[in-house]
Amino acid sequence: MDTTLHTPSEALADSVAKLAAAxxxxxxxxxxxxxxxxxxxxxxxxxxxxxxxxxxxxxxxxxxxxxxxxxxxxxxxxxxxxxxxxxxxxxxxxxxxxxxxxxxxxxxxxxxxxxxxxxxxxxxxxxxxxxxxxxxxxxxxxxxxxxxxxxxxxxxxxxxxxxxxxxxxxxxxxxxxxxxxxxxxxxxxxxxxxxxxxxxxxxxxxxxxxxxxxxxxxxxxxxxxxxxxVFSKLALDCARDVPGSPLLTAIARNGVEVGIQVSGTGDQWFVGPAAMPGPARLFAGYTEADMNPDLGDSAIVETYGLGALAVAASAEAAYNCGLDPEDRFAITTELRKIAAGESPDILLPNGKGAILGVDALAVAETRMSPPVHTGIAHKQPGVGQIGAGITHPPLQAFDEYAALVPTSAA
Amino acid sequence: MDTTLHTPSEALADSVAKLAAAxxxxxxxxxxxxxxxxxxxxxxxxxxxxxxxxxxxxxxxxxxxxxxxxxxxxxxxxxxxxxxxxxxxxxxxxxxxxxxxxxxxxxxxxxxxxxxxxxxxxxxxxxxxxxxxxxxxxxxxxxxxxxxxxxxxxxxxxxxxxxxxxxxxxxxxxxxxxxxxxxxxxxxxxxxxxxxxxxxxxxxxxxxxxxxxxxxxxxxxxxxxxxxxVFSKLALDCARDVPGSPLLTAIARNGVEVGIQVSGTGDQWFVGPAAMPGPARLFAGYTEADMNPDLGDSAIVETYGLGALAVAASAEAAYNCGLDPEDRFAITTELRKIAAGESPDILLPNGKGAILGVDALAVAETRMSPPVHTGIAHKQPGVGQIGAGITHPPLQAFDEYAALVPTSAA
Structure with missing residues (x-):
């Protein structure tokens, strides 16, 4: 364990450097x-x-x-x-x-x-x-x-x-x-x-x-x-277990609960209830009553800083997830408030680096939960996908993590 | 000019050999x-x-x-x-x-x-x-x-x-x-x-x-x-200009008329009116009143023996062109009545060789015009594709060609 870390910001910077190096x-x-x-x-x-x-x-x-x-x-x-x-x-x-x-x-x-x-x-x-x-x-x-x-x-x-x-x-x-x-x-x-x-x-x-x-x-x-x-999972695994770091290392949904993991707290899950996607764009013939709550490990992509956090890169994704594509640059800009860092290599169409990682403490402080571009399953078995939309992991999970952090960190 | 050819069947065989060799x-x-x-x-x-x-x-x-x-x-x-x-x-x-x-x-x-x-x-x-x-x-x-x-x-x-x-x-x-x-x-x-x-x-x-x-x-x-x-066009060009051969070398549609060309008659066009596609499967929101008549050079694919003549190979094409996919093997079998030959290498899922070329005289005799899997354009400019379906070149064009062939050929 690296004992040279003293503050959350130093620990965050160390974990972001590991994420960037993956x-x-x-x-x-x-x-x-x-x-x-x-x-x-x-x-x-x-x-x-x-x-x-x-x-x-x-x-x-x-x-x-x-x-x-x-x-x-x-x-x-x-x-x-x-x-x-x-x-x-x-x-x-x-x-x-x-x-x-x-x-x-x-x-x-x-x-x-x-x-x-x-x-x-x-x-x-x-x-x-x-x-x-x-x-x-x-x-x-x-x-x-x-x-x-x-x-x-x-x-x-x-x-x-x-x-x-x-x-x-x-x-x-x-x-x-x-x-x-x-x-x-x-x-x-x-x-x-x-x-x-x-x-x-x-x-x-x-x-x-x-x-x-x-x-x-x-x-x-x-x-x-x-x-x-698998790219995002492995890169975030490279940034795990940095003592004191509030870098988010996983957002994962099982359709009932959503769990997050944070670098400084290793494999500990912080959980809250799975939300219904919204906004959503459903395939013809389905309604919101058919939707299953938030499901899947694919939110690992947002945990890295891509997907919904890089919506500026894709007018098509914005549209298909129920957004107005014209809002996409403003959304990514606003989300920098919870960013842990900025990618030096993965660039958005405006020339800025994509968000690199999410600061779990910033989420708890700003009350801005990272959006996730998600597929939407029918709530009944045997059907399959019925659309796509946007979900947010529960702030309750971030609060549970933040409660473990010494208040001197603030 | 090859003067060793004496009968339409010898001429047809010669042109089919050229088609097969392309x-x-x-x-x-x-x-x-x-x-x-x-x-x-x-x-x-x-x-x-x-x-x-x-x-x-x-x-x-x-x-x-x-x-x-x-x-x-x-x-x-x-x-x-x-x-x-x-x-x-x-x-x-x-x-x-x-x-x-x-x-x-x-x-x-x-x-x-x-x-x-x-x-x-x-x-x-x-x-x-x-x-x-x-x-x-x-x-x-x-x-x-x-x-x-x-x-x-x-x-x-x-x-x-x-x-x-x-x-x-x-x-x-x-x-x-x-x-x-x-x-x-x-x-x-x-x-x-x-x-x-x-x-x-x-x-x-x-x-x-x-x-x-x-x-x-x-x-x-x-x-x-x-x-x-381009494959079919070039292969059929290799089989052009064989004296007396009734091998079809082109089916081409301009949206008003359909023209055919035949090996033995070189670049001469035999034309008739362009039909409306039918059966057809139109995209949601369009009706048969929106359809443009038969259009495009893509029927060169059927002229070779593929596309609608090889419908046995594709349940998906059959469905999207308005057919019952279960009929697809029977259709290809029936179409052998107008086939000029059989491919030794391009095989259908039943193990039989695909049709290789069309005998224009057989079309005139059987009254069975070769089907064509066609995209369907909106009849108004500026719209684009509205569906797919099946068309047939006019028998009138084949009759015009057949009228040039000495009756001793029959």
Whole structure:
């Protein structure tokens, strides 16, 4: 432990420097059990702070049952969930076992995950592959089409990506973010530029792959989201555990509660109730009554300073999340009040550096909770995505953290 | 001229052999004036058989005026069209000057085109680059957004593609079609697999390109259509001018008339009235009263034997063109009655070779006009695409050709 730190501002600066220095590169695609001891031991993991199956929102519970059935853990979803309830199948939040997953974020041992590494620190993190849009597991869809796609991803897509990475070498996620933020991505809702550029980088290794592999990537504009997530997760892990630092290191939603983690307090979760997204832009045929509360680990992107905190970069994301695109520069400017730092390399269209990290104490003081660009799941299982919008983690969680900080810090 | 041919069936077999032997590869992207003498002389070209501006359908006329304004030919669209009317700007059908263009198919001298070459014969053909969907020139949209995109394609996209082709070498279109037809493309309405695979092939040459370049390709599922068109055009040009052969070498629509060309009769057009598409699947908010009649050179894909003639390959294309996807194998089987041959390499999902070319005499005899999967333009200028559907070239055109064939051939 670094004992030279004396003030929160020094500690914050130290953790922001570590965040700025992180250079995550994708080194492999492996079954989760090969990178995570929890999954190697037969465990399963979920998005957000800890939650037991009986308390899960219906989309997460449906995803849990479906994923474990595909894993062969039991004959039916209900039997599989019972094994989790009894503790026979260990359950952990993704963040507690080194990774992140979008929306329900259910990850089982055979599920392929991106593995990112930061060479300077030797740290790694993981995130599953993006399934595409519509009826997909992470949004709580659990039909045979969903399981068939997951099996194809495991048996065809993941091995092809592994071969591609072997041929092309590591994928530089820092460089891809610098470029994507200049071309209309904010790296959460809008990830089309990152998707195209990551495909370009992997392409020389995909020439002999099943033609369905590059098509699956090219036709899925959200493909890069999971790479933005593993990038943000690993970079923030590099900035963890700086004594006294109020740098936010995670925002994670399980559909019932939202948890945050802070650098100076390590793996401790501070939680509050999950809000309903708003503003929101729902697909035709759905109403606000269909929405599930805030869900998924993808808010790790905002924790880094991208997504809703970099909305200035993407008129398209602003529109699709229910904002007036003309407001986007003013929003990012206002959010600098809770910024921990500014990126020297990832620039917004106005030439300013993107926000780099969030100061959890500033959030508590300004009462300005960081916005998150989120997908919105139907509250019933089996449906899938019904729109996108903006959510905020509960100030209660930030207050709980702030209460631990000696008042002399103020 | 090959004087060893004695019967239509021998002549047909000879032309089909030439069609089967064609191996178009993309060798460059250049301004049209660098590959076409007509465009080098200040000319402009359009889809379909010959037509004068005063007879053009509104979408084509709007595209003509907008393209010439961008070219700097005149200050306004009306002034530019007047220069065409007066003959000061020469006008030709694309097919008459070595190329093809989708929908309105307007091509000016500075507009970038794919250049394909068949190494064995030394023949070349060209087709402009795909603009994407929505409000685009080829569907008759002519606003500032349309011109801005075209300028970007000319100034950024085309040079990047040229650099990419220099780095990666020629793009093998025959090989891409073999793969795309196994992965859900029929190569006219559904071209997502070809799009992804062509991006994969070009990607090693795009690593230093503006990030907007790979994104433009990856987010445009119709990108490959123009490559399928230049492939089909060049392959069919390789099978032209075989004395006595009834092999169809072009189906082309100008929105008022549809023209066909046949191998044995060279560049002669046989024309009839352009039909309304039907069945059709229109975007929400449009009705059949909004449809423009049959438009574009893209029917060259069906002339080769793909698109609607290979509908068995694509449930998605069948659905989006207004068919019941379950009928798709029966449709392709029935269409073998007008097939000139069968591809030895491009296979349908049932393992049979795709139709290779159309026998124009068989069309006249069976009264079965080849279907075409077509995009549908709004009949008014400035709108763009309103749906997709199926059209048929007029039997009158085939009858006009058949009337020239000595009755002893029957």
């Amino acid at each position: 250079r995550p590169v994708v080194i492999d695609v492996v079954p989760a059990r090969e990178i995570s001891a929890h999954h190697a031991a037969g465990g399963v993991s979920h998005a957000g702070p800890p939650i037991v199956p009986s308390k899960m929102c219906p989309p997460m519970r449906a995803a849990l049952g479906a994923a474990l059935t595909l894993e062969g853990a039991a004959g039916t979803a209900e039997e599989a969930i019972a094994l989790v309830e009894s503790g026979d199948i260990p359950l952990q939040p993704n963040h507690n076992v080194g990774g992140v997953g979008p929306m329900s974020g259910i990850v089982t041992g055979s599920m392929p995950v991106w593995v990112a590494k930061d060479e300077a620190t030797g740290k790694t993190a993981w995130c599953p592959l993006n399934e595409g849009s519509g009826r997909v597991l992470r949004y709580g869809a659990d039909g045979p089409d969903v399981l068939e796609r997951l099996a194809w991803m495991r048996d065809v897509l993941a091995p092809a990506l592994r071969v591609a990475l072997e041929k092309t070498g590591p994928l530089d996620l820092y460089d891809l973010h610098i470029k994507a933020l200049t071309d209309g991505d904010e790296a959460h809702h809008r990830t089309e530029s990152g998707t195209a550029m990551s495909l370009v980088k992997l392409a020389p290794g995909l020439e002999d792959a099943d033609p369905a592999v590059p098509r699956f990537i090219a036709t899925n504009g959200q493909w890069f989201l999971n790479l933005a997530m | 191996r178009p590869v993309v060798i460059d992207v250049v301004p049209a004036r660098e590959i076409s003498a007509h465009h080098a002389a200040g000319g402009v070209s359009h889809a379909g058989p010959p037509i004068v501006p005063s007879k053009m359908c509104p979408p084509m006329r709007a595209a003509l005026g907008a393209a010439l304004t961008l070219e700097g030919a005149a200050g306004t669209a009306e002034e530019a069209i007047a220069l065409v009317e007066s003959g000061d700007i020469p006008l030709q059908p694309n097919h008459n000057v070595g190329g093809v263009g989708p929908m309105s198919g307007i091509v000016t001298g500075s507009m970038p085109v794919w250049v394909a070459k068949d190494e064995a014969t030394g023949k070349t053909a060209w087709c402009p680059l795909n603009e994407g969907s929505g409000r685009v020139l080829r569907y008759g949209a002519d606003g500032p957004d349309v011109l801005e995109r075209l300028a970007w394609m000319r100034d950024v996209l085309a040079p990047a593609l040229r650099v990419a082709l220099e780095k990666t070498g020629p793009l093998d279109l025959y090989d891409l079609h073999i793969k795309a037809l196994t992965d859900g493309d029929e190569a006219h309405h559904r071209t997502e697999s070809g799009t992804a695979m062509s991006l994969v092939k070009l990607a090693p040459g795009l690593e230093d390109a503006d990030p907007a370049v790979p994104r433009f390709i990856a987010t445009n599922g119709q990108w490959f259509l123009n490559l399928a068109m």
